[in-house]
Amino acid sequence: MIKVEGLYYSYSNDDNFAVKDVSFEVAEGEIFGFLGPSGAGKSTTQGILTGLLQLQKGNASVAGYDIKNISRKMFNKIGMSFEQSNVYSKMTAKENLSFYSKLFDVETRDPIELINLVGLGGKENIKTGEFSKGMKHRLTFARSMINNPSMWFLDEPTTGLDPAIAADIKDIIKEHNNKGVTVFLTTHNMFIADELCDRVAFIVDGVIKLIDSPKILKLQYGKKLVEVEYVQDGNVKKETFSTIMQKDKDLLNQIIADKEILTMHTKEATLEEIFIKVTGRGLV
Amino acid sequence: MLKRIWTIFIRDLTVNMREFMTLYMIIIPLVLAVGINFLSPSINDTSVNLALIENENPEQAAYFDDFANVELFSDEQKVEDRVMSRDSVAGILPKDNGYYIMTQGNEPESVLEYAKLLNVLYEADVQLEDARSEIIEFGRTVPPLKKMLVNMLLLLISMLAGMLIAMNILEEKVDQTVSAINVTPTSRSAFILGKSLTGMAVALFSSIACLLITGFYNVNLGQAALVVFSSTILSLLIGFIQGLNSDDVMEAAGSVKLMFLPMAGSIAGYEFVTGNWQIFFYWSPFYWAYKANDMILSKSGTWPQLILFIGIILAICGAVYALLAPRIARKLQ
Ligand SMILES: Nc1ncnc2c1ncn2[C@@H]1O[C@H](COP(=O)(O)OP(=O)(O)OP(=O)(O)O)[C@@H](O)[C@H]1O
Ligand SMILES: [Mg+2]
Numbered sequence: 001m002i003k004v005e006g007l008y009y010s011y012s013n014d015d016n017f018a019v020k021d022v023s024f025e026v027a028e029g030e031i032f033g034f035l036g037p038s039g040a041g042k043s044t045t046q047g048i049l050t051g052l053l054q055l056q057k058g059n060a061s062v063a064g065y066d067i068k069n070i071s072r073k074m075f076n077k078i079g080m081s082f083e084q085s086n087v088y089s090k091m092t093a094k095e096n097l098s099f100y101s102k103l104f105d106v107e108t109r110d111p112i113e114l115i116n117l118v119g120l121g122g123k124e125n126i127k128t129g130e131f132s133k134g135m136k137h138r139l140t141f142a143r144s145m146i147n148n149p150s151m152w153f154l155d156e157p158t159t160g161l162d163p164a165i166a167a168d169i170k171d172i173i174k175e176h177n178n179k180g181v182t183v184f185l186t187t188h189n190m191f192i193a194d195e196l197c198d199r200v201a202f203i204v205d206g207v208i209k210l211i212d213s214p215k216i217l218k219l220q221y222g223k224k225l226v227e228v229e230y231v232q233d234g235n236v237k238k239e240t241f242s243t244i245m246q247k248d249k250d251l252l253n254q255i256i257a258d259k260e261i262l263t264m265h266t267k268e269a270t271l272e273e274i275f276i277k278v279t280g281r282g283l284v
Numbered sequence: 285m286l287k288r289i290w291t292i293f294i295r296d297l298t299v300n301m302r303e304f305m306t307l308y309m310i311i312i313p314l315v316l317a318v319g320i321n322f323l324s325p326s327i328n329d330t331s332v333n334l335a336l337i338e339n340e341n342p343e344q345a346a347y348f349d350d351f352a353n354v355e356l357f358s359d360e361q362k363v364e365d366r367v368m369s370r371d372s373v374a375g376i377l378p379k380d381n382g383y384y385i386m387t388q389g390n391e392p393e394s395v396l397e398y399a400k401l402l403n404v405l406y407e408a409d410v411q412l413e414d415a416r417s418e419i420i421e422f423g424r425t426v427p428p429l430k431k432m433l434v435n436m437l438l439l440l441i442s443m444l445a446g447m448l449i450a451m452n453i454l455e456e457k458v459d460q461t462v463s464a465i466n467v468t469p470t471s472r473s474a475f476i477l478g479k480s481l482t483g484m485a486v487a488l489f490s491s492i493a494c495l496l497i498t499g500f501y502n503v504n505l506g507q508a509a510l511v512v513f514s515s516t517i518l519s520l521l522i523g524f525i526q527g528l529n530s531d532d533v534m535e536a537a538g539s540v541k542l543m544f545l546p547m548a549g550s551i552a553g554y555e556f557v558t559g560n561w562q563i564f565f566y567w568s569p570f571y572w573a574y575k576a577n578d579m580i581l582s583k584s585g586t587w588p589q590l591i592l593f594i595g596i597i598l599a600i601c602g603a604v605y606a607l608l609a610p611r612i613a614r615k616l617q
Contacts, residue, residue, distance in 0.1 A: 050467050051466065051467070052463055052466055052467065072469040072470070072471050073469060075467055075468050075469045076469055078467060080464075080467040082460075082463065082464065084460065086459055086460035086461050086463060086464050087459065087461070087464075088295075088299070088455070088459055088461055089458075089459055090299050090302065090303065090455065091295075091299065095298075099291065099295050100464070100468070102287070102288070102291040103288055103291060103465065103468040103469065103470050104468060104469060105469055140464075143464070147468075
C-alpha cells in the first residue's frame with residue numbers, strides 16, 4: 001500500500017535533512033506505527049506521502065499512485081488526520097464535515113454519524129471556534145474518515161485527549177483496520193502503538209533505526225531486562241539494563257562488583273524501554 | 285471540478301453573510317448607492333425643463349417638446365416665477381427678433397447649454413431625424429456629479445471584492461484549512477477559482493444592484509458587468525496576495541485599502557487633468573475602468589471602444605498576474 005525508497009527531505013533545500021534515506025513498505029491491511037521523539041521527522045515523512053510536501057529525493061508510492069506526480073484522484077482513497085487540528089472555526093462541526101464531504105468524488109459518510117462516533121454528539125451545531133482543543137482534534141480525526149479511505153494517515157490522533165477518549169479513538173482505528181483499512185500511525189503513545197501496530201518503525205533525527213513488530217521486539221528483549229536499585233554516593237539510583245547488549249552487561253557487572261545493591265529483578269520490556277535501548281533516546 | 289468550485293464558493297458566501305465585517309463589505313455599496321440618490325437627484329428628474337409662454341410660438345413649443353419637458357405659462361411674469369422655483373428650469377422668452385434664455389443662475393451648466401442648443405437647433409431648423417444622435421450626446425440628461433459618484437462606487441465595489449477575498453484567504457490561513465483541502469481531490473486551480481468566484485459574484489451583484497438603485501437601468505448592463513468583471517480581476521489578485529501575507533483581519537483589510545490611492549488618483553486624473561497629460565494615467569487599470577464606466581453611464585460608448593478599454597485592463601491584470609501567480613502558488617503549499 002505504501003512503498004518508500006531512499007527518501008530525503010530538507011526544509012531549507014540544502015544538506016540539512018529533516019528526513020534522511022528513509023525506506024519502508026506498508027502492506028495492505030497493516031497498521032504501521034511511526035515512533036520517534038519530537039522533531040524526528042515523522043510528520044515530515046507523512047507530509048511527503050500525502051503530497052503536502054513536495055517530494056525532493058527518493059521514490060514513494062501510495063495506494064498505487066506515484067508521489068512524484070500525484071493524481072488528485074488519489075485523495076479519494078486517502079484519509080488524513082492532522083497533528084494540529086485544522087477545522088473552520090466559523091462553521092459548526094456539522095457544516096465542517098458536510099463541506100468537506102462535497103470535495104470528494106466517492107461516497108461519503110454521514111457527518112452526524114461521524115460526530116457521534118468521536119463522542120461529539122449533541123455538539124454538531126456549535127461553531128468549532130467555541131470547541132476545546134481536544135474537541136477540535138476529535139473533529140479533525142472524524143473528518144479524515146469521511147471518504148471511507150482505504151489508506152488512512154493518522155498524525156498523533158490521540159494527543160491531548162483524556163485516556164478514556166484516547167481508548168475510544170484506539171478502538172475506532174482497530175475497527176476500521178478490521179474492515180481492511182491500511183493505517184499509517186504516528187504517535188508518542190507507546191501503549192496505543194503496542195496494542196494497535198502490526199509493525200513499528202523507530203525514527204530518530206530523520207533516520208529509521210529499526211522496523212519490526214512489537215511482538216518480535218518483545219520476544220527479543222522479552223524478560224531480558226534487569227532493573228537494579230543501588231546506592232551511589234549516598235543516593236539511591238534505579239537503572240534498567242539489557243542482558244543481551246554487551247555494553248549493558250559490562251555496566252551491570254561493574255555495578256554488582258562496586259556498588260551496594262538494594263533490589264534487582266527481571267522485568268518485561270515495554271515498547272518505550274525497547275525504544276530507548278535501541279535508539280539511546282527517550283521518546284519525548 | 286465545477287462541483288468543487290461551487291462548493292467552495294457557497295461555503296465562503298455562507299460564512300461571509302454571517303460575519304459582521306464581511307457582511308458589511310457586501311452591504312455597504314448598496315447603502316452608498318441609496319446615499320447617492322439623496323445627494324443627487326435621480327436621473328429621471330433631470331430631463332431638462334423648459335418654461336415657455338403659451339401660444340407665443342406653438343411650433344417652437346412643439347419642437348422643444350420632442351427633446352425636453354415643456355411647461356407653458358400665460359405670461360412672462362409666470363415664466364419668471366417658475367424659473368425662480370427650486371428645481372432647474374430654463375425659461376425661453378422672445379426678445380427682439382429672437383429668443384433669450386432666462387435662468388435663475390443655479391442650474392447645472394448642462395441644462396443651460398442644452399436650452400441654448402435646442403434654441404439654436406430650432407432656429408437652424410434641424411429636424412429630429414437629422415440630429416438625434418447629437419442631441420442625445422449633448423443632452424447629458426444625467427447630472428455629471430451623480431455619474432461620477434456612481435462610477436466611483438463601481439470601482440469601490442471591485443476593491444471591496446478584493447478585500448473580501450483577502451478575508452477569506454486569511455480565514456483559511458488562520459485555521460490552517462488549506463492543507464485539509466490539499467488532501468482532497470480539489471486541485472489548486474479549483475480552490476483559487478472557487479475563492480475568486482465569491483469576490484466576482486459579490487462584485488457583479490453589487491454593481492448591478494447599485495446601477496439599478498441609482499436609476500441607471502437604461503444603461504447597457506452587460507457592458508457594465510464586463511467592465512466590473514475585468515477591473516475586479518486585479519482586486520482579486522491583490523486580495524489573494526494580501527490575504528496570504530497578512531496575519532490578522534485588520535492588516536488584510538488595511539493592505540487592500542492601499543489600492544485606494546491609485547484608484548482615487550486615476551479618477552482625479554480622468555476628471556481633472558487635461559487631455560495631453562492623461563497619458564500619465566494609462567498604466568492604471570482603474571483609469572481605464574473609470575473611463576469605460578463613464579462611457580457606459582453616459583450611454584455614449586461603442587463596443588469597439590469598450591473592448592479596447594477592457595483589453596487594456598485585462599492586459600495590465602495579466603502582467604500583474606504573471607508577477608504574483610508564483611508567489612500565490614508557493615504560499616498555498
Ligand atoms: N515547516 C518547517 N520548516 C522548517 N523546518 C521544519 C518545518 N517543519 C518541521 N521542520 C523540522 O524538521 C524536523 C522534523 O520535523 P517533524 O515535524 O517531521 O517532526 P515530528 O517527528 O513530526 O515531531 P513531533 O513529534 O514533534 O510532531 C525538525 O527538526 C523540525 O524542526
Ligand atoms: Mg509531528
